[in-house]
Amino acid sequence: MFPFSFEWVWDMGHMVFHGGLWYALSILGMGVTYCIIKAVYDTAKGQGGHHGHGQH
Amino acid sequence: MDSALIPKGVKRCPIGQFAVFIAVVGAVLLWGVVAMFLCYIKGLNQTNMNNAYGFALWIWADLAVIALGGGAFFTGLLRYIIGKDELKNIINYAVLIGFVCYSSALLILAIDVGQPLRAWFIFWHANVHSMLTEVAFCLTCYFGVLTIEYIPLILENRQLDKVPFCHHLSHNMHGIMAVFAATGAFLSFFHQGSLGGVTGVLFGRPFGYRTGIGIWPWTFFLYTWSAAACGPCFTIFITRITEAATRKKLVKDNVIDLLAKIAGWMLLTYIVAKIIDTWYWAAVTAPSMGLTLMDFYSNNPGSAYGLWILIAEVGICGVLPAIMLVSGSVRRSPALLFIAVTLAVIGACLNRWVMVLQTQAVPVLSFESWFTYFPSWQEIATTILPVAYGVILIALSYRYLPIFPQEQELNPIEGGK
Amino acid sequence: MDQPNNKRFGMVIDLDKCTGCGACMVACMAENNVPFREDDTDKLLSIAWMRVYRLKNGKSFPQAEECFLPRPCQHCEGHHGHSPCVSVCPATATDYDMQTGIVSQVPTRCFGCRYCMAACPYHVRQFNWWDPVWPDGMERSLNPDVSVRMRGIVEKCSFCYHRYQRALDKAYAEGRRDLKEHEYQTACTQACPAGAITFGDLNNPAHAVHKLAQPDMAHEGQSRNPKAFRLLERLGTNTKIYYLSSKEWVRKAGDTAVQKA
Structure with a gap:
C-alpha cells in the first residue's frame, strides 16, 4: 500500500493502481475536510437559517 | 414516545408495534451473530466448504449484494452527473440500500477469510495484479463514499438538524x-468490474475464464454493466416492498418509471452483450481449452437442471425483464413492473451464482468428477444476518429520517388512514 | 539473476513404474509437517501436498486397466511466471521464483481468502480447516526446518524448498556456488520404492529430468518425448511436472476432456 512495504515495486501496475486509489482517496478526504471546516465556519458565523428538505 | 424524533408531517406506526417488529427481525439477526461467532471461534470448519469449494455461498452473497447495491452509484451518476433531476426523490433510498448492501458485503468478507485478524494484509501487502485486491480497495473506498452520502441523511433527523x-x-x-x-461512480466501475474479473481471469478454470481487452476479461465490463442495470431494479424492488410494508405510496410513479426505463435499456444492452459473450465463450474460448458447451452443463449430479440454468439466467431473468422494462405499458402496470424488476434481480443473483459456484463445481481434470456443495446452517445464518441487519437499518432510517422527499405530499396527514 | 543460470526445478513421474503404494504421500506428510485428523476420510477436507489419484480406462474385464497418478504441486510457470494462483493472490502470499521456478507459499502472509484454491485446476492448494493437533509426543518428531501452519490458511507442496536451502547452505560452507544433482531431492522422490519419480533442474541438460522430459523451451516447455505429457497442458499452465506413460489412454487423461470417457 505504501512504497516502504518491501514488496513495493515502482512499476506501471503499482503506479496506475495506487495512482487511482490515492487520487480517489484525496478527493474524498479533501471533500469531507472542506465540508467540516465550512460547517465550523458557518456555525461560528451563525449564518444560514434552516433550509427546506428535498432541494438537494 | 419517540415522536420528537420522527420527521415532521409524516405518520409512523406506534412505538410498541415498531419495537415488536425490530425484536422479531433482531432475533434473526442474533441467530446470524451466533453463527458468526461460531465461525470466528471455531474456524471455517463450521462451513460446508471444502478444498474443491474454496469459494461458496458467502462469495456468491458478496457478489450478489454488490451487484444489487449498484443502484446507489448508478442512480447517483444519473442524478448528479447526467442531471436526471427527478431521481432526487429516490436517491436517498438508493444510497441507503447501497449502504446496507456494501456494509453487508464487508461483513460477510470479514467472516469469510480464514484469518480475519490478518485481513488488513490485503491492503498492506497488496498485490496490484490481483482482481481481489482491486475489489477490496475500491469496495472499501466506495463504502466510504456511501457513508459520506448517508451521513447528511442522518444529520437531517429532526433533532440533529437543530444542532447548527x-x-x-x-x-x-x-x-x-x-x-x-x-x-463513487469511478470506484464502482472498477470494483464491479473487478468482481467480474475474479472468475474471468482464472485461466485454469475454463468455465469462468473469458478473454478480453488488455488485463480485463469481458466479464469485467459485463459485471459493471449488469450492476448498473440490475442495481436500480433492486432499488425499485425494495421501494415497492417498503411501500407495501408501510401501506403508503412513497415515491411518485414518474420517478419509478424513469428509473425503470433507464434500467430496462441498460438491461437490454447488457443482455445482448451477455449473449454475445456466452456465444463467443461457447464457440471459441472453451473449445480452445478442449471443452464444449455441453461439457459444462451435462451429467452434473444432484441436479437435473443442465442447460436450464443458462436459459433461466439469460432468457427468463434477462431478455424477458429487459423487454418488459423498455415497454411503457408494462412499466405503467405496478404488478408487471414488480415482476420485471424481480426477474432482473434474480437474473443478477443467478449470474453471480453460476460464475462462482459452477466454476468450482465443473471438473477440469478428466479423472475428477463434479463437486457438490450445500451450505451449512452457519453459512446460511451468516448470509441471512445482513438481510436482518438491512431490514433493521432501513426500518430505523425510514422511521426517523426524511428518506422519501415526496412522502409528505403523497400522504397528507389530514387525510390519514 | 543471470538468465542462463536460472534453474527450473521440475519432476518426471513415470506412471508405468508407479504402483500406487502411497509412500510418496507418507514421506511428504512427515517431511513437511502436514497436519492430519483422527478421521481423515473426507479427502476434500484433508490436506495432502502429494496425492495419488487412481485412473481407470473405463472398460470392463479383460480390457480393464488402471493407473496411479501422483500429483504434487505442478509449479506452473504459465506465461513468464504468470501461474494461475500467483497472479490472483491479493496479499502477495505466494510467489513464482524466476530463479528456481518454484511456486512458493508464505503461510504467515496468507490470510485465507482461498482465491488461489479457486484458481488452481489441480486442487493442489488446500485449506487448513482446523488447527493442527499432533498425537501426544509427535511434536518431537516434527521437522524443525518446516514451520507448522495454523488454521485458516492455504498450504501446498513447496518442492521441499527447505531441502534446497539446506543444500545451498552446505555447498556455500564448502565454498561451492552450485549444487550437484543428488544434493537437492524432494522427499517424495527419495521415498518412491519404484524409482518412478525423478527430480532435478529441467534447464540442466546433464540432469536426468531434462533427459526424460526433453522440454522444448521454444514451446513453453512442451515435451519432445512421445511418452510424456503434462496435466492440462492446453490451458497454458506450463507446468513443471512431466508424466511418462506408454499407454495412450493415460496420456489422454491428462488433457481436458471431462465427459469424453
Whole structure:
C-alpha cells in the first residue's frame, strides 16, 4: 500500500493502481475536510437559517 | 414516545408495534451473530466448504449484494452527473440500500477469510495484479463514499438538524455531493468490474475464464454493466416492498418509471452483450481449452437442471425483464413492473451464482468428477444476518429520517388512514 | 539473476513404474509437517501436498486397466511466471521464483481468502480447516526446518524448498556456488520404492529430468518425448511436472476432456 512495504515495486501496475486509489482517496478526504471546516465556519458565523428538505 | 424524533408531517406506526417488529427481525439477526461467532471461534470448519469449494455461498452473497447495491452509484451518476433531476426523490433510498448492501458485503468478507485478524494484509501487502485486491480497495473506498452520502441523511433527523453544526455540515455535504457521486461512480466501475474479473481471469478454470481487452476479461465490463442495470431494479424492488410494508405510496410513479426505463435499456444492452459473450465463450474460448458447451452443463449430479440454468439466467431473468422494462405499458402496470424488476434481480443473483459456484463445481481434470456443495446452517445464518441487519437499518432510517422527499405530499396527514 | 543460470526445478513421474503404494504421500506428510485428523476420510477436507489419484480406462474385464497418478504441486510457470494462483493472490502470499521456478507459499502472509484454491485446476492448494493437533509426543518428531501452519490458511507442496536451502547452505560452507544433482531431492522422490519419480533442474541438460522430459523451451516447455505429457497442458499452465506413460489412454487423461470417457 505504501512504497516502504518491501514488496513495493515502482512499476506501471503499482503506479496506475495506487495512482487511482490515492487520487480517489484525496478527493474524498479533501471533500469531507472542506465540508467540516465550512460547517465550523458557518456555525461560528451563525449564518444560514434552516433550509427546506428535498432541494438537494 | 419517540415522536420528537420522527420527521415532521409524516405518520409512523406506534412505538410498541415498531419495537415488536425490530425484536422479531433482531432475533434473526442474533441467530446470524451466533453463527458468526461460531465461525470466528471455531474456524471455517463450521462451513460446508471444502478444498474443491474454496469459494461458496458467502462469495456468491458478496457478489450478489454488490451487484444489487449498484443502484446507489448508478442512480447517483444519473442524478448528479447526467442531471436526471427527478431521481432526487429516490436517491436517498438508493444510497441507503447501497449502504446496507456494501456494509453487508464487508461483513460477510470479514467472516469469510480464514484469518480475519490478518485481513488488513490485503491492503498492506497488496498485490496490484490481483482482481481481489482491486475489489477490496475500491469496495472499501466506495463504502466510504456511501457513508459520506448517508451521513447528511442522518444529520437531517429532526433533532440533529437543530444542532447548527450538524445542519451546516449536512447542507455543505449536499452542496458538493456531485463530487462524491462522481468519485463513487469511478470506484464502482472498477470494483464491479473487478468482481467480474475474479472468475474471468482464472485461466485454469475454463468455465469462468473469458478473454478480453488488455488485463480485463469481458466479464469485467459485463459485471459493471449488469450492476448498473440490475442495481436500480433492486432499488425499485425494495421501494415497492417498503411501500407495501408501510401501506403508503412513497415515491411518485414518474420517478419509478424513469428509473425503470433507464434500467430496462441498460438491461437490454447488457443482455445482448451477455449473449454475445456466452456465444463467443461457447464457440471459441472453451473449445480452445478442449471443452464444449455441453461439457459444462451435462451429467452434473444432484441436479437435473443442465442447460436450464443458462436459459433461466439469460432468457427468463434477462431478455424477458429487459423487454418488459423498455415497454411503457408494462412499466405503467405496478404488478408487471414488480415482476420485471424481480426477474432482473434474480437474473443478477443467478449470474453471480453460476460464475462462482459452477466454476468450482465443473471438473477440469478428466479423472475428477463434479463437486457438490450445500451450505451449512452457519453459512446460511451468516448470509441471512445482513438481510436482518438491512431490514433493521432501513426500518430505523425510514422511521426517523426524511428518506422519501415526496412522502409528505403523497400522504397528507389530514387525510390519514 | 543471470538468465542462463536460472534453474527450473521440475519432476518426471513415470506412471508405468508407479504402483500406487502411497509412500510418496507418507514421506511428504512427515517431511513437511502436514497436519492430519483422527478421521481423515473426507479427502476434500484433508490436506495432502502429494496425492495419488487412481485412473481407470473405463472398460470392463479383460480390457480393464488402471493407473496411479501422483500429483504434487505442478509449479506452473504459465506465461513468464504468470501461474494461475500467483497472479490472483491479493496479499502477495505466494510467489513464482524466476530463479528456481518454484511456486512458493508464505503461510504467515496468507490470510485465507482461498482465491488461489479457486484458481488452481489441480486442487493442489488446500485449506487448513482446523488447527493442527499432533498425537501426544509427535511434536518431537516434527521437522524443525518446516514451520507448522495454523488454521485458516492455504498450504501446498513447496518442492521441499527447505531441502534446497539446506543444500545451498552446505555447498556455500564448502565454498561451492552450485549444487550437484543428488544434493537437492524432494522427499517424495527419495521415498518412491519404484524409482518412478525423478527430480532435478529441467534447464540442466546433464540432469536426468531434462533427459526424460526433453522440454522444448521454444514451446513453453512442451515435451519432445512421445511418452510424456503434462496435466492440462492446453490451458497454458506450463507446468513443471512431466508424466511418462506408454499407454495412450493415460496420456489422454491428462488433457481436458471431462465427459469424453
